[in-house]
Amino acid sequence: EFFGGSLRAAAARTDWDLLLGYIPVIDEAGHTLSLLDPRQPGFSPERSEDFARARLRAWRAVDRELARLLAGVDLATTRVLVVSDHGMAPVHTLLDPNVLLLGKGYLAADGQGKVLPEKTAVFAVSDGGISHLYLAPRAGSEPVKREKLLADLRALFGDWKVDGVHPLARVLTRKEAGEVGLDHPN
DSSP states (O other): OHHHHHHHHHHHOSSOSOOOOOOTHHHHHHHHHOOOOTTSTTOOHHHHHHHHHHHHHHHHHHHHHHHHHHHTSOTTTOOOOOOOSOOOOOOOOOOOHHHHHHHTTSSOBOTTOOBOGGGOSEEEEEETTEEEEEEOTTTTSSHHHHHHHHHHHHHHHHSOOBTTBOOOSOOOOHHHHHHTTOOOOO
16 A cells, blocks of 8 residues: 555656656565465465465555556556566576585685685676586686587586476577577676
């Protein structure tokens, strides 16, 4: 109700040409209440059904807020677009490429888990379902050794299985990532 009320208050003003609003309830309910896969912690068929009913209540509450917003604007002169920022999938397994790299000797760490840069050839930085592998300068300085290392890493991650399942959709080099539009200069 807070977010819907805020949008209605803003829409009631006359000094705007573009109004952007955010109602995070659908996203929050999806993240918190998507208990769909038996591999998820705390899963049971009964809890899954309870969570599904709770998600439906959240969605209906947002629907009511959007209906109130639409009732308060002149739809002859106002265009309203409702969009989503992403989809949802059940989360059940944490993947840490650095654990794989550590186990295969590409990454080195002390007894407390602190990475030892001087002994590390490859380090992964992961976020939002994607990981970037960074080669240490010494690991990628010679072209032939660099290409061999890249081929070895492609095979390592391409063959990676967790509970008998390949968790990665694709393994791309920087060039291949550019070919699918993932070529930001940074």
